[in-house]
Amino acid sequence: TQLLEQSPQFLSIQEGENLTVYCNSSSVFSSLQWYRQEPGEGPVLLVTVVTGGEVKKLKRLTFQFGDARKDSSLHITAAQPGDTGLYLCAGALGGGADGLTFGKGTHLIIQP
């Protein structure tokens, strides 16, 4: 059973369109992180959300943490080809659990 479910798995859209990627769980997380991974490289942190209902913006990317801290979303406005990559969400369980739990990722392709 996957602790963190990401959807969609694959998404291919045209430059300029908007999109939303979801990260859902039945578990409560103390924090949730979003990473972006490009081919041949390791994941790189985009943002960490900690408080239920929190919204963070990073240029054209908007991240939201669910009120119950069980889910999160990533919204990209006016997508650009440079946004292409694998987007991973990762949750930290409380109570001293081991490290982060990663979702399987969303493969995003932005076509010019």
Next chain:
Amino acid sequence: NAGVTQTPKFRVLKTGQSMTLLCAQDMNHEYMYWYRQDPGMGLRLIHYSVGEGTTAKGEVPDGYNVSRLKKQNFLLGLESAAPSQTSVYFCASSWFRGSEQYFGPGTRLTVT
């Protein structure tokens, strides 16, 4: 400041051969991790360490061993490689459990 480095970047092994993957970090992080990434499976934790001289099992530890003799280095060993261990291996480090993880560039291992 190199961050997290991994050697080698690529390796091809025959079934039954052994090898060691080296991870080094220069950020003085306490926590270090080894993951494998396979298509459709996401990042899965193999082993991790919470400090020099300590190691612990992750989600998929079978067939792997690790050592953390120095704080900055985390070694992953395969004693008798199997085709099922063909994967991309990532090392990561962090300040504490659940905090941002910094990833290396990965090692692509093929076992024939």
